[in-house]
Amino acid sequence: MKKGGGLAAYCGLLYGFLYLPLAVMFAFSFNDARRNVAWKGFTFKWYVSLFQNAELLAALITTLELAVATALIASILGLLSSYAMTRHAPFRGRAVYSSLLTVPLMMPEIVMGVGLLSFLVRARIPLNFWTLACAHALIALPYTAGSIRARLLSLKDSRLEDAAMDLGADEWQAFRMITFPLARPAIVSGALLAFTISFEDFVTSFFIAGIGIVTMPIKIYSMMKFGVTPEINALATCLLLFTVLLLAGNHLLDRRQKTL
Amino acid sequence: MSQALSWLIRGRSSKASHLLLAPATFWLAVFLVLPVASLLILSVAQKGPYGTFLWSFTWANFARALDAKYLPVLLRTLGYAGTSTLLCLLLGYPLAYYLSFFAGKKRDLLIILLMIPFWTSCLVAIYSWIIILGREGLLNSLLLRLGIVSTPVAILNTPFSVILGMVYFYVPFMVLPLYGSLEKIPRTYIEASYDLGAGKAATFLKVTVPLSLPGVFAGCILTFIPCMGDFLTADFLGGPRTYLVGNLIQNQFLMAQDWPFGSALTSLLLLSLVSGLYFYQRLEARELEME
Numbered sequence: 297m298k299k300g301g302g303l304a305a306y307c308g309l310l311y312g313f314l315y316l317p318l319a320v321m322f323a324f325s326f327n328d329a330r331r332n333v334a335w336k337g338f339t340f341k342w343y344v345s346l347f348q349n350a351e352l353l354a355a356l357i358t359t360l361e362l363a364v365a366t367a368l369i370a371s372i373l374g375l376l377s378s379y380a381m382t383r384h385a386p387f388r389g390r391a392v393y394s395s396l397l398t399v400p401l402m403m404p405e406i407v408m409g410v411g412l413l414s415f416l417v418r419a420r421i422p423l424n425f426w427t428l429a430c431a432h433a434l435i436a437l438p439y440t441a442g443s444i445r446a447r448l449l450s451l452k453d454s455r456l457e458d459a460a461m462d463l464g465a466d467e468w469q470a471f472r473m474i475t476f477p478l479a480r481p482a483i484v485s486g487a488l489l490a491f492t493i494s495f496e497d498f499v500t501s502f503f504i505a506g507i508g509i510v511t512m513p514i515k516i517y518s519m520m521k522f523g524v525t526p527e528i529n530a531l532a533t534c535l536l537l538f539t540v541l542l543l544a545g546n547h548l549l550d551r552r553q554k555t556l
Numbered sequence: 557m558s559q560a561l562s563w564l565i566r567g568r569s570s571k572a573s574h575l576l577l578a579p580a581t582f583w584l585a586v587f588l589v590l591p592v593a594s595l596l597i598l599s600v601a602q603k604g605p606y607g608t609f610l611w612s613f614t615w616a617n618f619a620r621a622l623d624a625k626y627l628p629v630l631l632r633t634l635g636y637a638g639t640s641t642l643l644c645l646l647l648g649y650p651l652a653y654y655l656s657f658f659a660g661k662k663r664d665l666l667i668i669l670l671m672i673p674f675w676t677s678c679l680v681a682i683y684s685w686i687i688i689l690g691r692e693g694l695l696n697s698l699l700l701r702l703g704i705v706s707t708p709v710a711i712l713n714t715p716f717s718v719i720l721g722m723v724y725f726y727v728p729f730m731v732l733p734l735y736g737s738l739e740k741i742p743r744t745y746i747e748a749s750y751d752l753g754a755g756k757a758a759t760f761l762k763v764t765v766p767l768s769l770p771g772v773f774a775g776c777i778l779t780f781i782p783c784m785g786d787f788l789t790a791d792f793l794g795g796p797r798t799y800l801v802g803n804l805i806q807n808q809f810l811m812a813q814d815w816p817f818g819s820a821l822t823s824l825l826l827l828s829l830v831s832g833l834y835f836y837q838r839l840e841a842r843e844l845e846m847e
Contacts, residue, residue: 303654307666310651314673314727317684320694324687334697373580380576384567393577396584402833403588404785406802410809410822411591414598419590434587437580467562496677498788503809516679520792532680539675547668 318536325529342530352531355515359495362429362511366494367487369433374440374486375479382448383457383475401438408435409503416504423506431500436490443489447482448475485549492542592826598819609816617820626804630824633801636715637783640722644730644779645772647723652734652771653764667735674728682721682792689717689793713795721789726782730775737771738764770843777832784828801825 325343329336346352377397381390400408412431416423456478460470498513505514512535519528564572599617602610620626651670659666673681688694689712696708711717741764749759787802794800801821808818 303650303658307651307654310647310727311666311669314670314724317681317688317724318673318676320687321680321684373583376576377580380567380573383565384573384576385570387570387573390573393581397580399584400588402781402829404781404825404829406785406787406805407595407822407826407829408588408591410805410818411595412587413809414815414819415591415594418594430583431587434583437583441580466558467565468558471565492675496675498677498679513677513679516677516683520679520683528680528683532677532683535680536672536676540672543668543672543675 365429378445405499440486443486656738733774
């Protein structure tokens with residue numbers, strides 16, 4: 297046996313455990329049975345009924361809009377803060393900012409959910425699309441800020457910007473033509489992570505979505521609560537493919553960043 | 557205008573830095589600090605009629621959280637979260653070890669494969685586990701067919717299924733920090749240990765494991781905290797006997813409308829988080845001193 301062969305076999309088993317639910321979901325999305333227990337033959341009908349379900353499509357559109365808004369807000373916040381942290385002269389409180397920016401990562405989702413609910417309701421801030429997008433942006437902020445900051449730090453110092461300014465560019469031109477293009481892969485990759493976070497988020501949305509907003513995860517939750525339907529498998533398979541595409545895109549960006 | 561912009565971009569003055577950080581600070585204040593503060597304040601208020609609050613200071617909500625009715629829920633949550641964390645560590649360590657020492661070229665791919673289940677909706681994974689573990693589910697039909705059992709066994713809605721769900725969700729949270737700290741171990745230390753005559757087992761136990769402890773603690777905290785706050789796993793994979801603090805909190809805020817009691821429970825959850833992080837920071841500080 298090769299070195300580490302037993303260990304490799306064990307890891308294979310562990311990956312099997314992690315992928316078992318995904319495999320079951322994929323297989324059963326083609327199962328021609330109302331109840332999900334036995335294999336009754338191959339069908340596409342769940343996919344067909346998925347695309348005819350108006351409520352579901354509406355939820356999908358809301359979720360996509362929300363994810364785009366989240367990605368935009370979180371990227372802007374992340375770019376501004378990581379620019380100040382890496383390109384400005386060291387200032388008092390920089391370490392505090394940097395640890396504050398990681399706090400949302402540590403918060404259990406349920407604490408975020410009920411905390412936001414109790415605060416927003418008592419402060420009479422309406423629970424609407426934009427409140428939810430802003431809350432998602434906070435959850436995503438550590439990811440966008442982290443990604444952009446790592447990129448700016450990997451470019452060591454502002455030598456390129458200095459050179460541009462020596463050649464007559466002003467600060468804004470140097471930022472627009474040097475810093476921003478250099479940071480762009482990290483901005484896009486952070487935005488993709490923020491998009492995914494918002495797209496998958498259930499707990500925070502569940503607590504503060506208000507009455508009018510039905511996101512995809514909230515819709516899935518109510519489908520699961522009020523009756524089992526095999527449509528969920530078909531829906532989940534589509535969502536999984538979408539997530540894999542996003543992550544693959546992100547990975548390719550990361551790789552290009554490293555070779556640059 | 558352009559002068560102000562130049563000043564902001566150049567950032568020689570700390571005022572410019574604070575100004576650029578102001579939006580993020582505002583976000584942190586409104587969507588994190590104030591919500592947590594609001595929970596802490598509510599936790600010592602009293603519930604009034606019709607969803608109002610009476611603003612007189614009281615510890616009653618905390619006393620209620622620790623009384624004979626609710627204490628078992630807290631202890632059960634601690635037990636489940638602790639068990640799941642331990643299982644994640646035992647299951648995840650070999651994988652992290654393999655990734656760091658043996659995976660070679662496959663490593664990047666394996667790490668991405670580890671992230672995909674983590675990035676998929678947890679609801680969907682729960683739904684699949686219901687199909688697998690249910691009374692007429694895949695596992696039961698397999699056991700029946702193999703003749704291991706003669707009637708379907710209850711697997712779903714037991715403590716087992718809840719802990720299985722938690723382990724499933726949080727193993728990646730454990731593996732990644734473990735892998736990170738294993739990667740940091742200079743390989744020369746391990747060679748030195750072999751050169752000095754230590755065997756494989758001794759090197760693993762006396763060099764590799766102690767040097768990976770920061771990753772072990774980080775992984776345990778990253779696993780334990782979300783397990784403590786979990787309510788979805790217990791909601792779908794558990795039953796009435798696996799009711800956890802997360803379910804209780806959800807109930808207080810969305811059904812029972814007793815926000816002060818719900819806030820007290822959430823504050824207790826935050827307390828466990830803060831003490832965990834404090835413990836971790838102290839260990840990390842000691843680690844830095846040693847370096």
